[in-house]
Amino acid sequence: xxxxxxxxxxxxxxxxxxxxxxxxxxxxxxxxxxxxxxxxxxxxxxxxxxxxxxxxxxxxxxxxxxxxxxxxxxxxxxxxxxxxxxxxxxxxxxxxxxxxxxxxxxxxxxxxxxxxxxxxxxxxxxxxxxxxxxxxxxxxxxxxxxxxxxxxxxxxxxxxxxxxxxxxxxxxxxxxxxxxxxxxxxxxx
Amino acid sequence: xxxxxxxxxxxxxxxxxxxxxxxxxxxxxxxxxxxxxxxxxxxxxxxxxxxxxxxxxxxxxxxxxxxxxxxxxxxxxxxxxxxxxxxxxxxxxxxxxxxxxxxxxxxxxxxxxxxxxxxxxxxxxxxxxxxxxxxxxxxxxxxxxxxxxxxxxxxxxxxxxxxxxxxxxxxxxxxxxxxxxxxxxxxxxxxxxxxxxxxxxxxxxxxxxxxxxxxxxxxxxxxxxxxxxxxxxxxxxxxxxxxxxxxxxxxxxxxxxxxxxxxxxxxxxxxxxxxxxxxxxxxxxxxxxxxxxxxxxxxxxxxxxxxxxxxxxxxxxxxxxxxxxxxxxxxxxxxxxxxxxxxxxxxxxxxxxxxxxxx
Numbered sequence: 001x002x003x004x005x006x007x008x009x010x011x012x013x014x015x016x017x018x019x020x021x022x023x024x025x026x027x028x029x030x031x032x033x034x035x036x037x038x039x040x041x042x043x044x045x046x047x048x049x050x051x052x053x054x055x056x057x058x059x060x061x062x063x064x065x066x067x068x069x070x071x072x073x074x075x076x077x078x079x080x081x082x083x084x085x086x087x088x089x090x091x092x093x094x095x096x097x098x099x100x101x102x103x104x105x106x107x108x109x110x111x112x113x114x115x116x117x118x119x120x121x122x123x124x125x126x127x128x129x130x131x132x133x134x135x136x137x138x139x140x141x142x143x144x145x146x147x148x149x150x151x152x153x154x155x156x157x158x159x160x161x162x163x164x165x166x167x168x169x170x171x172x173x174x175x176x177x178x179x180x181x182x183x184x185x186x187x188x189x
Numbered sequence: 190x191x192x193x194x195x196x197x198x199x200x201x202x203x204x205x206x207x208x209x210x211x212x213x214x215x216x217x218x219x220x221x222x223x224x225x226x227x228x229x230x231x232x233x234x235x236x237x238x239x240x241x242x243x244x245x246x247x248x249x250x251x252x253x254x255x256x257x258x259x260x261x262x263x264x265x266x267x268x269x270x271x272x273x274x275x276x277x278x279x280x281x282x283x284x285x286x287x288x289x290x291x292x293x294x295x296x297x298x299x300x301x302x303x304x305x306x307x308x309x310x311x312x313x314x315x316x317x318x319x320x321x322x323x324x325x326x327x328x329x330x331x332x333x334x335x336x337x338x339x340x341x342x343x344x345x346x347x348x349x350x351x352x353x354x355x356x357x358x359x360x361x362x363x364x365x366x367x368x369x370x371x372x373x374x375x376x377x378x379x380x381x382x383x384x385x386x387x388x389x390x391x392x393x394x395x396x397x398x399x400x401x402x403x404x405x406x407x408x409x410x411x412x413x414x415x416x417x418x419x420x421x422x423x424x425x426x427x428x429x430x431x432x433x434x435x436x437x438x439x440x441x442x443x444x445x446x447x448x449x450x451x452x453x454x455x456x457x458x459x460x461x462x463x464x465x466x467x468x469x470x471x472x473x474x475x476x477x478x479x480x481x482x483x484x485x486x487x488x489x490x491x492x493x494x495x496x497x498x499x500x501x502x503x504x505x506x507x508x509x510x511x512x513x514x515x516x517x518x519x520x521x522x523x524x525x526x527x528x529x530x531x532x533x534x535x536x537x538x539x540x541x542x543x544x545x546x547x548x
Contacts, residue, residue: 082342110342115366118344120431124444131346133362134432136449145449146432147362150542176542 060084063168065160069105069189072165076121076139085110086155086167087121087128089139090189096140096151097180104188106180107155107167108141114148128152141175151175157187194247198436201427203531207524210419217277218407221399222285225278234270247438253426257334262352262425269418273410279397280406293396346430346443355424356417362432363526365537365547373519377412380516384409387509404501412520451536454478471541478539482548485522490514 021029064084072090080086087108093101108128112119117132127144128137135146142151156171165187173179180186200209217224224230241263244250254263283293303309336345350358360369384405392401399406429435430443458477459467468474493514494502502510529535539548 082340085342115361115370117348118342120344120346122431122444125446129431131344131348131431133358134449136431145451147364147536149365149537149540149545149547 062170063166065162065164066167067164069159069165069187072105076123078121080167081110081118081121084167084169086169088157088165088167089141091139094140094186096142096175097186099186099188102186102188104186105157105165106141106186107157109153109155109169109172111153112148113143113150113152114146154180154185156184158184159187194436194438197244198438201434201436203434204528206419206423206427207528207531210415211524214411214415218403218410221277222281225274225281227278230270230274230278234267237266237270244437249440250437253437257331258349258352259425260331262422265352265418266422269414273414276397277399280399283397284400287398287400293398295396299395347428347432349424349428352421352425356420359420359424359428360523363523363530365545367545368548373523376516376519380520383512383516387505387513389505389509408517408520416520416523449534451530451534453536453540454481454538455540457533457535471543475539475541478537478548481538486515486518489518 060083064080066080066088069090072088074090074092077088077090080088087110088105089108090103090105092103093099094104094106097106110118112130112132112135114130114133114135117130119128119130119135119137121127122129126139128139128141130136130146130148133147135143135148137143137148137152140151141154143149151174154173154175156168156173158166158168160166171184173182173185199205241254245254253259279294283295286293349355357369357374360373363369364373388405390402390405392398426437427434429439429441430445433445433447435441435445455467455474455478459465459474472479490511494510498510498514501513505513526535526538537547539546541547
């Protein structure tokens with residue numbers, strides 16, 4: 001006994017073209033196909049995201065001991081530029097952080113605030129100068145020439161228990177946010 | 190000899206260089222038919238070639254032009270002279286023909302039939318063989334300009350982008366990265382793509398002409414020649430250590446002192462004009478610059494619509510005209526900012542480093 005068209009429509013088995021695939025079956029196959037494709041693509045994306053977090057990172061630790069404060073001569077110390085990406089500056093006065101006439105150390109990031117190149121310290125001209133777009137910074141880190149919109153960033157510097165200078169790159173201080181005045185952005189000697 | 194070298198060095202300083210390039214472009218647009226005559230083009234090419242050969246007697250200049258990276262730029266100068274000169278020459282010939290009432294040359298040529306094989310493929314094959322031979326000889330004769338192994342803690346001085354990005358790198362000297370690195374390159378690409386939609390001049394389809402579309406060709410060539418090619422040449426030959434300007438015959442001294450103390454517009458206005466301290470609130474502090482930028486982008490379109498671009502405003506309609514004029518104003522912002530930097534040492538018109546927003 002043949003089912004009527006109305007009952008076929010009601011159950012979704014209506015198949016006007018007379019082929020093998022019914023309307024409901026077609027949609028089911030479509031969903032299954034796209035679902036599998038989406039799952040595979042999603043797994044691929046997840047795999048790629050996982051790839052962005054390597055198991056091992058060959059980077060120097062973000063905090064390190066830089067020796068004793070009295071070992072630093074006045075001026076810019078370049079010993080930690082290649083290994084840790086910082087300049088340690090000893091100064092007799094740091095008015096930009098509100099410490100006029102106060103001797104001490106501060107730690108500057110070696111990353112230019114314009115586009116992230118590594119500037120050079122020109123000791124004869126007493127300035128940091130970026131080779132990429134010509135940004136210039138004073139010894140304090142203040143930007144004064146070229147396109148860099150803000151001063152070099154400073155890092156946290158404190159005295160460790162054994163009396164050495166401890167530099168912590170995980171905490172940075174930005175001048176334009178008035179953070180250089182923070183107590184641990186400067187190590188008084 | 191020293192006198193000539195000093196003169197060339199002086200003319201290569203930013204402001205004379207810009208005046209020469211912009212003036213040369215103006216002269217090209219004004220005297221197009223004279224300047225694109227083959228004998229003028231050949232004379233120009235010969236003059237530049239003599240200049241390079243004579244200049245190469247100087248060790249500093251020889252060092253710059255013989256660097257593997259820079260050789261393509263030397264070639265590019267002649268290549269642009271040739272291709273652009275040839276294209277504009279055809280446009281001039283067509284313009285002169287049409288003034289006499291003749292159809293453009295392409296209309297006569299389009300009746301002729303040329304076979305793909307052998308006419309086209311044969312010529313292509315010869316070019317392929319010749320270019321392959323040239324590149325092989327070049328790669329054997331000139332060492333690859335390799336440098337020391339890359340290091341995350343040291344940048345070469347000067348650190349130059351590939352030659353085709355030197356125009357971008359030059360833009361980055363004057364603008365914040367989000368503008369010069371993202372917005373402007375995006376506008377260049379998008380702007381080139383919208384040309385067919387905002388250009389409603391139906392002339393010049395399928396044939397060379399300048400007279401029938403001077404604005405479109407002029408604007409394109411200004412962007413291409415003055416704001417791209419001239420900046421690539423500047424970045425290649427005139428930028429040295431610490432990204433300072435150096436004349437072609439100047440020793441690249443990494444300790445060259447150039448006093449470049451740049452100031453923001455807000456500092457000029459509050460400190461120098463009003464002799465007061467800058468307001469703490471960022472928006473209030475930068476209000477003059479923000480107003481200036483808003484005025485530039487809101488008053489200028491209206492002003493242009495009733496003066497220089499009146500014809501375009503009437504023909505194109507509001508939407509097309511607005512897009513056109515915005516693109517033009519953004520394009521003009523680059524040379525304006527460059528000249529302001531060189532003349533009054535202006536760093537940023539709007540400087541809000543707190544929000545990474547600098548213009």
